[in-house]
Amino acid sequence: MIGVFYLTSFTRALQGTTCWRDCHSEENNSRSRFLQQATMQFSRRKKVISSSLTEYGHSLQLYSQPPIENISLSEFETFAVERLKLLKTVDNLGVSYVKGSEDYKRKLSTEISNLNFPFRSEAGMVATELEKRRKDHISHFILRLAYCQTEDLRRWFIQQEMDLFRHRFTDLPSKFKTEFLHRNDLHYDTASTEEKEALMEKLVSSTFMVSGTTVLEQDFYKVPFQDALDLVKMRKIFLRAGFAYIPHQDIVTIVLNDFRTQLSKALALTARSLPTVQSDERLQPLLSHLSHAYVGQDYSIQKNVGKISLEQIDQLSVKSFPLCMRELQRSLREQHHLRHGGRMQYGLFLKGVGLTLDQALQFWRAEFIKGKVDSDKFDKAYAYSIRHMFGKEGKRTDYTPYSCMKIILSNPPSQGDFHGCPFRHSDPELLKQRLQTYKLSQAGISQVMELVKGMHYQLACQKYFELTHNIEDSGFTLNHPNQYFAESQRLLTGVGEMRKEADAPRGGQAVPAPTAPDALQDQPANPGPAFTEITKDLDSFFQDY
Amino acid sequence: MSDYDPASLPDLLPLYYRRLFPFSQYYRWLNYGGVTKSYFQNREFSFTLKDDVYVRYQSFSTQSELEKEIQKMNPYKIDIGAVYSHRPNQHNTVKSGSFQALEKELVFDIDMTDYDDVRSCCSAADICSKCWTLMTIAIRILDRALREDFGFRHLLWVYSGRRGVHCWVCDASARKLPVAARSAVCEYLSLVKGGEDTVKKVQLTDPIHPFIKESLAVVEHYFSRYALGEQDILGSKESAGRVLALLQDDILLNQCDLEQNQWKELLLYFQSESNAGKRWERLKALVNQKRSKRGSHAEKEIMLQYCYPRLDVNVSKGVNHLLKSPFSVHPKTGRISVPIDLRELDRFDPFDVPTISCICEELDRPLRPEEELQEPRDGEREVGEKRRIRDYKRTSLAKYIRAFDLFLDGMERSRKGELLRKSDLQNDF
Numbered sequence: 001m002i003g004v005f006y007l008t009s010f011t012r013a014l015q016g017t018t019c020w021r022d023c024h025s026e027e028n029n030s031r032s033r034f035l036q037q038a039t040m041q042f043s044r045r046k047k048v049i050s051s052s053l054t055e056y057g058h059s060l061q062l063y064s065q066p067p068i069e070n071i072s073l074s075e076f077e078t079f080a081v082e083r084l085k086l087l088k089t090v091d092n093l094g095v096s097y098v099k100g101s102e103d104y105k106r107k108l109s110t111e112i113s114n115l116n117f118p119f120r121s122e123a124g125m126v127a128t129e130l131e132k133r134r135k136d137h138i139s140h141f142i143l144r145l146a147y148c149q150t151e152d153l154r155r156w157f158i159q160q161e162m163d164l165f166r167h168r169f170t171d172l173p174s175k176f177k178t179e180f181l182h183r184n185d186l187h188y189d190t191a192s193t194e195e196k197e198a199l200m201e202k203l204v205s206s207t208f209m210v211s212g213t214t215v216l217e218q219d220f221y222k223v224p225f226q227d228a229l230d231l232v233k234m235r236k237i238f239l240r241a242g243f244a245y246i247p248h249q250d251i252v253t254i255v256l257n258d259f260r261t262q263l264s265k266a267l268a269l270t271a272r273s274l275p276t277v278q279s280d281e282r283l284q285p286l287l288s289h290l291s292h293a294y295v296g297q298d299y300s301i302q303k304n305v306g307k308i309s310l311e312q313i314d315q316l317s318v319k320s321f322p323l324c325m326r327e328l329q330r331s332l333r334e335q336h337h338l339r340h341g342g343r344m345q346y347g348l349f350l351k352g353v354g355l356t357l358d359q360a361l362q363f364w365r366a367e368f369i370k371g372k373v374d375s376d377k378f379d380k381a382y383a384y385s386i387r388h389m390f391g392k393e394g395k396r397t398d399y400t401p402y403s404c405m406k407i408i409l410s411n412p413p414s415q416g417d418f419h420g421c422p423f424r425h426s427d428p429e430l431l432k433q434r435l436q437t438y439k440l441s442q443a444g445i446s447q448v449m450e451l452v453k454g455m456h457y458q459l460a461c462q463k464y465f466e467l468t469h470n471i472e473d474s475g476f477t478l479n480h481p482n483q484y485f486a487e488s489q490r491l492l493t494g495v496g497e498m499r500k501e502a503d504a505p506r507g508g509q510a511v512p513a514p515t516a517p518d519a520l521q522d523q524p525a526n527p528g529p530a531f532t533e534i535t536k537d538l539d540s541f542f543q544d545y
Numbered sequence: 546m547s548d549y550d551p552a553s554l555p556d557l558l559p560l561y562y563r564r565l566f567p568f569s570q571y572y573r574w575l576n577y578g579g580v581t582k583s584y585f586q587n588r589e590f591s592f593t594l595k596d597d598v599y600v601r602y603q604s605f606s607t608q609s610e611l612e613k614e615i616q617k618m619n620p621y622k623i624d625i626g627a628v629y630s631h632r633p634n635q636h637n638t639v640k641s642g643s644f645q646a647l648e649k650e651l652v653f654d655i656d657m658t659d660y661d662d663v664r665s666c667c668s669a670a671d672i673c674s675k676c677w678t679l680m681t682i683a684i685r686i687l688d689r690a691l692r693e694d695f696g697f698r699h700l701l702w703v704y705s706g707r708r709g710v711h712c713w714v715c716d717a718s719a720r721k722l723p724v725a726a727r728s729a730v731c732e733y734l735s736l737v738k739g740g741e742d743t744v745k746k747v748q749l750t751d752p753i754h755p756f757i758k759e760s761l762a763v764v765e766h767y768f769s770r771y772a773l774g775e776q777d778i779l780g781s782k783e784s785a786g787r788v789l790a791l792l793q794d795d796i797l798l799n800q801c802d803l804e805q806n807q808w809k810e811l812l813l814y815f816q817s818e819s820n821a822g823k824r825w826e827r828l829k830a831l832v833n834q835k836r837s838k839r840g841s842h843a844e845k846e847i848m849l850q851y852c853y854p855r856l857d858v859n860v861s862k863g864v865n866h867l868l869k870s871p872f873s874v875h876p877k878t879g880r881i882s883v884p885i886d887l888r889e890l891d892r893f894d895p896f897d898v899p900t901i902s903c904i905c906e907e908l909d910r911p912l913r914p915e916e917e918l919q920e921p922r923d924g925e926r927e928v929g930e931k932r933r934i935r936d937y938k939r940t941s942l943a944k945y946i947r948a949f950d951l952f953l954d955g956m957e958r959s960r961k962g963e964l965l966r967k968s969d970l971q972n973d974f
Contacts, residue, residue: 205752225695226726233732235754242696242718331741340859380597413740415659415855426742429793 083139320488336371549879589626683854706875
C-alpha cells in the first residue's frame with residue numbers, strides 16, 4: 001500500500017522551517033542526509049553534523065536535537081506505531097501496577113526489548129544497538145508531531161514519555177547516570193559536608209532509604225522545591241526554606257523535571273510548525289490516525305439520549321451501574337445531597353447514560369428538595385452547575401463523563417464526599433461489608449479483595465461486574481463507568497444498539513489488556529484499514545485523561 | 546455588642562463601604578508596590594449582590610475606581626480572583642483561549658465543617674469556642690510549615706467571618722506557582738485522607754518525616770486540654786468506640802483471647818476512671834504493649850486524625866479559584882472577615898470579631914472629649930481618606946486594620962530589601 005518515500009517534510013517541520021522540498025521516491029532503502037541549514041528547534045544553534053557514534057553515544061537522551069536524516073514512509077509508520085504501542089503499555093501498566101514496583105519494571109522492560117527500543121545496553125556501540133537508539137530518537141519526534149495539537153494530547157504524551165524516561169533512567173547503572181548528566185550539561189548545586197552534618201538527623205528521617213553514613217557519602221542536591229514536586233508531595237525528601245534536598249539516588253526527579261520543561265516547550269513550538277506537515281497529504285492522515293490510536297471511547301457522543309426514564313434509575317443503579325455510581329445513587333437517596341465532586345462524577349455519568357438536560361434538572365431537584373435545599377435555593381445554587389455540565393453555561397464545554405483513570409487518580413474524596421472509586425478509596429473493611437450487603441458470594445468477595453490489595457482497582461471492578469452478572473469472563477477491558485453500563489445493558493437486555501455504540505469506536509484494534517502486554521505482539525504493526533478512518537475531533541478524545 | 550440582623554445589611558453596607566472599609570490598605574496590598582503595571586488592573590474581583598446575584602470578572606484601573614464601584618454596588622460579599630493576562634472586565638473582547646489566569650496568591654481554606662466526624666460540640670456551620678481550638682492548631686501547623694519548610698514569608702491569616710480561616714501566601718514566588726506546584730504543596734501538607742468510607746484517615750510510616758514531627762509537637766501541645774478535656778473523646782461509650790475503631794489494624798486484628806480480655810478491661814477502666822488524661826495514658830500503654838508491627842504509631846495517628854488541619858484542596862489548587870476577600874462582610878453572621886494577628890492567636894475569639902452592625906453603631910456614638918479635639922473646625926472639610934482613618938479608629942475594627950498594616954509594612958520592607966540587593970548586584974560591575 002505504501003511505497004518508500006523520503007520524508008523531507010517531516011524533518012523540515014521538526015526543524016521549524018517552513019520551506020518545502022519535493023520528495024523523491026526510490027526503490028531501495030538507502031538514506032541520504034540533506035544538509036541542514038535551518039535553525040534548530042530548541043537551541044537555535046547550528047548543529048555540526050556528527051557521526052551517529054557520537055550522536056547516539058548514550059542509550060538515553062533528552063531528545064534535544066531533532067533527527068536530520070531522510071526517512072522512508074514505511075519506516076516512519078513502523079517507528080511511530082511501535083512507539084505508540086510502547087507508550088500505551090506505559091499508560092496501562094501505570095494503571096494496573098504501582099509505578100516503579102517490581103512487576104511494573106519487569107513488564108515494562110520486557111516490552112521495551114520486545115519492541116526493539118534501547119534499554120540497559122552496556123555494550124553500546126554495536127550496530128543493532130545504534131539502530132535501536134536511532135529508532136528511539138526518530139519515533140519520539142514523530143509522535144511529537146501527532147501529539148502536539150491539543151492540550152489533552154500533549155498532557156498524555158508528556159506523561160507517558162516521562163514515565164518511560166523515568167524507568168529507563170532509573171535502570172541505568174550509576175556510572176551511566178553520571179555520564180548522562182555530563183553529556184547533557186546538567187549541573188545542580190550540592191549541600192556542603194558541614195550542612196549535611198548539621199542536618200543529619202532530619203535528612204535521615206526524611207529521605208527515603210538513607211542512613212547516617214550514606215548521607216555523608218552521597219551528594220545532596222539543593223533545588224527549589226518547584227523542581228522536585230513529585231518528591232515534595234510524597235514527603236520523600238527534606239524541605240527547608242523552599243529548598244528540597246535531593247539525594248543522588250533520586251536525581252532522576254530533577255532530571256525528569258528538566259525533561260518535562262523542555263518537552264512541553266518543544267511541543268508548543270512543534271504545534272506552531274504543524275501546518276507545514278499537515279499540508280503533506282501523505283503525513284496528515286497518518287498523524288491524525290496516530291493521535292486517535294489506542295484511545296478508548298469517551299462516551300460523550302450520546303445516542304441513548306432520552307432512552308431512559310427517571311423511574312428506572314434506582315433499578316438500573318442496582319443492576320447495571322458500577323459500584324462507584326451505585327454508591328453515589330444510594331448516598332444521594334440517603335443524604336438528599338451530594339457535594340461538588342459527587343455531583344460531577346455522577347451527573348456526567350448519568351448524562352452519558354442518556355439523561356437529557358431537562359431530566360437531569362428534574363432528577364437532581366427532586367432529590368435535593370427532599371433535604372435541606374428548597375426549590376428556590378436549588379435553582380440559584382445548583383441548577384447552574386447542571387446546565388454547565390451539559391455545556392449550557394460558562395465556556396460551554398460539553399463535558400465528558402469521567403473515565404476510571406480520572407476517578408482513580410484525580411480529586412480523591414475527603415470528609416463528606418461519596419465520589420471516587422470504592423475499590424481505590426474505601427477502607428477494605430467497609431468495602432467488604434458493602435459487598436456483603438449487596439449479596440456477593442464470600443468467595444467472590446475474597447477475589448475482589450485480593451485484586452484491591454494488589455491495587456488492581458479496575459480489575460476488581462471488572463470482577464464485581466462478573467460476579468453481579470453471573471458470568472465467567474466479561475470479555476472486555478473495563479476503563480470507563482459508562483462502558484460498564486453499556487456492557488451490562490448489552491448482557492441483560494441484549495440490545496444491539498448499545499453494543500454497536502460501545503464497540504464501534506474501538507473497532508479493529510482491541511484495547512490491550514493491562515496485564516498482558518505480550519499480547520500486543522500479536523497485533524499487526526500496520527494499522528491497515530483503520531488508516532482511512534475518518535478523522536474525528538481530537539479534542540473530544542483525550543478529554544478524560 | 547449589638548445583635549446582627551441580616552435584614553439590616555442593605556442599610557448598613559453603604560455606611561460601611563463609605564466610612565469604614567480600608568480601601569487604601571486594600572489597594573496597597575493588591576498593588577504589590579506596582580510590580581507590574583497592570584497587576585492591580587488585571588485582578589479579578591467578583592461581587593455577590595442582593596438575592597445571591599453573582600457578578601464575576603469585575604476589574605478596576607485605580608483605587609478610586611474600585612472604591613466608587615464598591616460604593617455604588619454595595620456588594621454583600623467580595624471575592625478576590627486571579628491576576629489575568631487581560632483586564633477581566635474585558636474578557637469577552639479578547640480571543641477565547643488567550644484570556645488566562647496568570648498569578649494568584651497561594652491560598653488555603655480551612656473550614657470547620659470538614660471536622661464534623663471528630664468534634665462533638667457542634668456540627669456543620671456552627672462553631673463554638675471549644676472547637677475553635679482546631680483552627681488555632683491548623684494555623685500554628687501550617688504557618689510554621691509554610692515559613693520554615695517552604696520558605697514563604699508573607700502570610701496573611703484571615704478569619705472567614707463564620708466558621709473557618711483563610712491563609713493568603715503573598716510572596717512573589719508563591720503568587721507565580723503553577724497548578725501542579727500548588728497541589729504538591731497541599732499534598733505535602735495533608736495528612737488526613739479519605740472520605741465517608743474511610744475510618745482511619747491518618748497513616749504514618751517510619752521514619753516520621755521532620756514535618757510531621759513538628760506538626761505533632763503542635764498537636765501534643767493542645768491535645769490533652771482540647772481533645773481529652775473539652776471534646777472528651779474518651780468520655781462516652783460511643784466516642785471512645787470511635788477512637789478504638791482506629792486501632793483495628795494495630796491491635797484488634799490479632800484477636801486472641803488474651804487480647805480480647807485486655808480490650809474489655811480497657812473499656813471497664815474507661816467507665817470507672819473519671820480523669821480523661823489517665824484514660825488516654827492507659828490506652829497508650831496498651832498500644833505500646835501490643836503493637837502489632839514495628840513502627841506502628843497508633844496513638845500519634847489518633848491525635849492527628851482528631852486535630853490535624855483539613856484543607857479544602859480544590860481552593861488551593863486552582864490559580865483562578867475565587868476566595869472571599871479580607872474585610873468583606875459575612876452576610877449570614879454579619880461579621881467582618883478580619884486579619885488575625887498571630888502574636889495574639891491563642892487569645893483570638895471569633896465571637897469577639899465585630900459585626901457590621903456593631904461597628905456602624907460605634908460610629909454613631911457621640912465623640913469623647915479627646916476625640917472632639919481632633920475634630921476639624923468648621924469649614925475645613927476633610928477629604929475621604931483621612932476621614933475614613935479617623936472613622937475606623939473609633940471602632941473595634943481598628944486593631945484588625947492595625948494587624949493588616951503590620952503585614953503590609955513587612956511586605957514593603959522586603960520589597961525594598963530586594964530592590965537594594967538588586968541594585969547592589971548591578972553596582973558590582
